[in-house]
Amino acid sequence: MTRPGSPTLEPDLAKLIVQTLKLKIDPVSIQPEAPLFGEGLGLDSIDALELSLAISQTYGYQLKSSDPEIKTIFSSLRALANAVEKHRTK
Amino acid sequence: MHDTPLIGPYNSDDAVAWQRGQTRTARQFLADVTALAESLPDRPTVLNLADNRYAFLVGFAAAILRGQLTLLPQRRAPEALRRLAGDYPGSYVLTDHDDRIEGLDAVPIVSTGGAAPWPKSIPLVPLNQVVAIAFTSGSTGHPVPNKKTWGALTGVARATGARLGIKGGDRIGVVATVPHQHMFGLEASVMLPLMHGVAMYAGRPLFPADIGNVLADIAGRWMLITTPLHLRACVAERMHVPAGGLILSATAPLGRTLAQEAERVFQSEVHEIFGFAEAGSVAERRTVDGDRWTPLEGVCVVQDRDSCTVRAWYLPEPVPVPDRVTVESGGAFFLYGREAEQVNVAGHRVSLGDLNQTLLRIDGVQDGIFFLPDEDAGLVTRLMAFVVAPGKTSEEIQRALRAHLDPVFLPRPLVCVPSLPRNATGKLPREAVQELARQWVGEDGHGV
Numbered sequence: 001m002t003r004p005g006s007p008t009l010e011p012d013l014a015k016l017i018v019q020t021l022k023l024k025i026d027p028v029s030i031q032p033e034a035p036l037f038g039e040g041l042g043l044d045s046i047d048a049l050e051l052s053l054a055i056s057q058t059y060g061y062q063l064k065s066s067d068p069e070i071k072t073i074f075s076s077l078r079a080l081a082n083a084v085e086k087h088r089t090k
Numbered sequence: 091m092h093d094t095p096l097i098g099p100y101n102s103d104d105a106v107a108w109q110r111g112q113t114r115t116a117r118q119f120l121a122d123v124t125a126l127a128e129s130l131p132d133r134p135t136v137l138n139l140a141d142n143r144y145a146f147l148v149g150f151a152a153a154i155l156r157g158q159l160t161l162l163p164q165r166r167a168p169e170a171l172r173r174l175a176g177d178y179p180g181s182y183v184l185t186d187h188d189d190r191i192e193g194l195d196a197v198p199i200v201s202t203g204g205a206a207p208w209p210k211s212i213p214l215v216p217l218n219q220v221v222a223i224a225f226t227s228g229s230t231g232h233p234v235p236n237k238k239t240w241g242a243l244t245g246v247a248r249a250t251g252a253r254l255g256i257k258g259g260d261r262i263g264v265v266a267t268v269p270h271q272h273m274f275g276l277e278a279s280v281m282l283p284l285m286h287g288v289a290m291y292a293g294r295p296l297f298p299a300d301i302g303n304v305l306a307d308i309a310g311r312w313m314l315i316t317t318p319l320h321l322r323a324c325v326a327e328r329m330h331v332p333a334g335g336l337i338l339s340a341t342a343p344l345g346r347t348l349a350q351e352a353e354r355v356f357q358s359e360v361h362e363i364f365g366f367a368e369a370g371s372v373a374e375r376r377t378v379d380g381d382r383w384t385p386l387e388g389v390c391v392v393q394d395r396d397s398c399t400v401r402a403w404y405l406p407e408p409v410p411v412p413d414r415v416t417v418e419s420g421g422a423f424f425l426y427g428r429e430a431e432q433v434n435v436a437g438h439r440v441s442l443g444d445l446n447q448t449l450l451r452i453d454g455v456q457d458g459i460f461f462l463p464d465e466d467a468g469l470v471t472r473l474m475a476f477v478v479a480p481g482k483t484s485e486e487i488q489r490a491l492r493a494h495l496d497p498v499f500l501p502r503p504l505v506c507v508p509s510l511p512r513n514a515t516g517k518l519p520r521e522a523v524q525e526l527a528r529q530w531v532g533e534d535g536h537g538v
Contacts, residue, residue: 062298
């Protein structure tokens with residue numbers, strides 16, 4: 001959890017991604033602007049499902065693929081962190 | 091062999107498919123199929139890569155009317171598709187999106203938008219016409235083709251519907267999280283609604299919130315075609331949907347605890363299908379009622395001295411069951427995991443599938459898998475287990491397992507994890523479990 005005033009959720013979210021998806025990488029090595037899916041980290045739709053659950057349980061934000069910005073939200077760590085910051089309920 | 095109609099008992103203005111407030115009626119569907127069939131190139135085989143379930147169905151039906159075989163590839167990677175097309179010279183691609191596979195001709199699937207008059211007669215298809223080829227992994231690494239006749243696809247669809255109490259023309263909306271190019275997806279999410287004259291959702295919801303929204307918007311009863319993986323996500327989100335729907339799960343064994351939780355969260359019955367690509371759907375059970383599988387109407391599971399086969403009027407010859415089975419006198423049967431999953435632990439033979447089934451029956455276990463690491467020189471290799479059981483400790487699960495297993499088969503260690511790395515069809519590739527084991531041993535294995 002970030003403290004109030006912390007500039008960004010990115011480090012926490014990077015850790016959550018690595019833990020949830022059991023990636024064998026250092027969370028710090030995830031480039032904030034690099035794509036998470038396809039190239040980049042090469043995640044797929046099942047990873048998206050796993051990740052959505054973890055985000056919902058940790059931050060109380062339920063992702064929907066009907067969100068118009070869903071493609072943007074998952075486009076990078078930074079975009080995801082911004083969306084979670086905006087919609088989080090815990 | 092006689093011919094049967096391309097579609098079930100739809101009235102001309104009944105919905106065949108819907109998405110985002112738009113529907114395609116049976117009349118429009120037949121117009122779309124006829125128009126596409128007329129414009130298809132004269133080729134023997136087609137790779138139907140449509141993402142949209144309705145577009146896939148239009149392409150599939152048009153290919154059938156033109157006597158063309160639809161190939162159902164296991165994998166979507168361009169190289170795999172090119173290899174498959176190479177095995178079937180003259181293949182082309184039907185698609186509803188812009189991605190092109192280099193080296194393969196592509197034909198777009200388009201809706202005419204209009205509606206032709208309802209035809210005097212529905213097109214007929216011979217029951218023995220081969221309409222699709224599903225591929226399975228062979229021991230050689232080359233995909234093994236399994237021919238599917240119109241009779242097999244429609245037979246399974248009708249038998250599944252009959253078992254679940256679905257009648258022609260019922261007001262049901264069928265929603266699926268599984269891909270339609272997969273055998274179970276084709277049978278349950280495309281052929282089942284088509285043969286019963288009910289509507290299918292053209293999209294493929296992924297997140298629990300998407301599934302919930304689609305189900306909540308259905309005017310009649312809903313039916314969800316899915317996998318244990320998606321059910322687990324929905325249960326974790328405690329989603330709310332209209333009660334009294336119907337859930338059909340397949341592709342991986344569903345634990346009884348998860349089935350109970352899903353029945354409670356969805357306030358609906360959860361049924362499970364046992365099948366495999368070579369035979370299609372074989373049997374059904376309501377998971378909370380027990381481990382016994384009842385074959386679908388017209389399907390027989392026969393135990394010979396040392397093998398077990400599936401027989402059905404639409405299968406040209408008996409198909410061997412890849413799992414260990416015991417058949418009761420009435421024809422119902424029990425599964426004990428795949429034959430090929432036999433492993434040897436310190437000289438004792440056991441089926442990993444059998445162990446996995448035991449694990450899944452333990453109270454509180456949502457998902458789990460046993461794994462035998464590659465042998466270390468000079469040491470007895472012990473089984474490991476990875477278990478998803480929120481609120482339970484690994485000691486509690488070990489204690490419960492001890493009641494069912496010889497000590498030699500108890501996992502060392504039993505690792506509680508938040509989830510298992512299942513793939514898009516809910517299966518758990520050995521490589522993925524291997525990777526999980528490697529990570530676990532690498533990171534935390536020293537303290538055991």
